[in-house]
Amino acid sequence: MIELLRVHDLRNYHDAEFRPAPGITTVVGDNGSGKSSLLESIGLFATLSSPRAPSLKVVVREGCEEGGARLETTDGAQLGVFVRNGRTVLRIGSSPAQARDFLGRSKCVLFTPEDLDLVRGEPALRRRAIDDLLVQLRPRYRSMRSDFERALRQRNAALRDQRSTEAALYGEPLAIAAAQILESRRDVVERLGPLGAELYTDLAERGSLELAYTDTSDSHGVTGDELVARLTGLYAQTLHTDLERGRTSIGPHRDDLEITLDGREARYYASRGEQRSAALAFRLAELRLLPGAALLLDDVLSELDPERRRRVFDVTQSEQTIITATDLDVIPAAAKIEATWSVVDGKLREAS
Amino acid sequence: MPGVGPKSAQRLALHILRATQEDVDRLAAAMHEVKEKVSFCRTCFNLAEGMLCPVCSDPGRDATVVCVVEEVKDLAALERTAEYKGQYHVLGGCISPLDGVGPEDLRVRELLERVGRDGVHEVILATSPTVEGEATAMYVSGLLRPLGMRVTRIASGLPVGGDLDYADEVTLGRALEGRREV
Ligand SMILES: [Zn+2]
Numbered sequence: 001m002i003e004l005l006r007v008h009d010l011r012n013y014h015d016a017e018f019r020p021a022p023g024i025t026t027v028v029g030d031n032g033s034g035k036s037s038l039l040e041s042i043g044l045f046a047t048l049s050s051p052r053a054p055s056l057k058v059v060v061r062e063g064c065e066e067g068g069a070r071l072e073t074t075d076g077a078q079l080g081v082f083v084r085n086g087r088t089v090l091r092i093g094s095s096p097a098q099a100r101d102f103l104g105r106s107k108c109v110l111f112t113p114e115d116l117d118l119v120r121g122e123p124a125l126r127r128r129a130i131d132d133l134l135v136q137l138r139p140r141y142r143s144m145r146s147d148f149e150r151a152l153r154q155r156n157a158a159l160r161d162q163r164s165t166e167a168a169l170y171g172e173p174l175a176i177a178a179a180q181i182l183e184s185r186r187d188v189v190e191r192l193g194p195l196g197a198e199l200y201t202d203l204a205e206r207g208s209l210e211l212a213y214t215d216t217s218d219s220h221g222v223t224g225d226e227l228v229a230r231l232t233g234l235y236a237q238t239l240h241t242d243l244e245r246g247r248t249s250i251g252p253h254r255d256d257l258e259i260t261l262d263g264r265e266a267r268y269y270a271s272r273g274e275q276r277s278a279a280l281a282f283r284l285a286e287l288r289l290l291p292g293a294a295l296l297l298d299d300v301l302s303e304l305d306p307e308r309r310r311r312v313f314d315v316t317q318s319e320q321t322i323i324t325a326t327d328l329d330v331i332p333a334a335a336k337i338e339a340t341w342s343v344v345d346g347k348l349r350e351a352s
Numbered sequence: 353m354p355g356v357g358p359k360s361a362q363r364l365a366l367h368i369l370r371a372t373q374e375d376v377d378r379l380a381a382a383m384h385e386v387k388e389k390v391s392f393c394r395t396c397f398n399l400a401e402g403m404l405c406p407v408c409s410d411p412g413r414d415a416t417v418v419c420v421v422e423e424v425k426d427l428a429a430l431e432r433t434a435e436y437k438g439q440y441h442v443l444g445g446c447i448s449p450l451d452g453v454g455p456e457d458l459r460v461r462e463l464l465e466r467v468g469r470d471g472v473h474e475v476i477l478a479t480s481p482t483v484e485g486e487a488t489a490m491y492v493s494g495l496l497r498p499l500g501m502r503v504t505r506i507a508s509g510l511p512v513g514g515d516l517d518y519a520d521e522v523t524l525g526r527a528l529e530g531r532r533e534v
Binding site for chain 2: 147150151153154155157158161163165166167169170172173176177
């Protein structure tokens, strides 16, 4: 659990301290006051990335060379994430740390208003949701993904420049990296599926929710060396058409998560309310796979109707929940709030 | 200059301005000397003060084993382990379409000519443990295997995505020892 968070020169914070309680803590403030940035900074410790920033360079407060945050957990871990000239510097205690040792020490599930579009939005949104979970479950996943992205960029660069020798050469390294991503994602979606279905029902929605990984390489059930061989073969087969298109057409960068309700694609057939419940069920299922993770609800309650709001608190069992809102009215009376903070223009204060 | 950002460049310029005339003259002379005397070894493309580098001109080194590296700094890192007794071949980079570097930009042809001519029994591929290093190793091994010699790749376990010269001597020594046939 998070004991203390200190934010330094991040977004609109200069130097702020936040002590969430065990149980539910609320943070109330106007739009633009820094509510989302507070949760974003907690999210940095979990994934070393931000859903609001393609590069961490932009999270540093304007005019500052360096910005970051320190976090202390209730079991005594001291973590630091700093962004200096666009580079991320990590610390455990007072020593510099590698991402693979750092990840998994402070886990969270962040639910933002953008996540309400998880079902009907772009596939990239769903791939990112799966990847952010995997990074916390398997700290090595982060380097696997950067190897994959690197190999993909190399093959795409060769395809764009019509350099077939190099494009062919990068087929195998790409297949090796893609196989790792594919197996990890398939595995985690398989574990998320039943949990998501259960939570969807608990949210008192009718119909049964199913999650399935759609794999553009069509390698269902193939694993290990066999999967690498299959993907290597596919990249060789698609070389010609990919050269014409100037990009790689098959692989984890094009895969998706298929969300169905009673066997029908939720993005086309489900109501707006059902889509939101499905998105919530997905995020809350993640929480079950990440024991001890904090649940961060970023201004999403106001987007749900009162009945769904109430059910969220009925089905959530997290040790620590941090909720931001413009108004405390959106929090159901039954929810037991342990601490209330207010934020005004990057200044945090605990309400007594 | 490679590796020198605007800030470092400014520091260097200030340092030179503050230095004595003699020091600046000595620096200029040293740079001249490098350009005049140091060139690439004719055999392995290491830095050399004559035609051959210290490794290639050492009769104690085993000329039947050639270790392929990307850059001179990788060669220097392997030399620091003091475990390797064979010779080297510096490719001059790795195959990277993103940087516009293809096989024809590396000293691959020179490697093939050399191993065909000099009775080499084993080629160790010690390119970086990166995506580009692996791709380059695959390319070179594809060309060498038909020639009938033993082709090996250094063991993984090096820092992921890192350069060889970031690895400590013990790790690098182990990677060399644990090489396997490809
Ligand atoms: Zn030499």
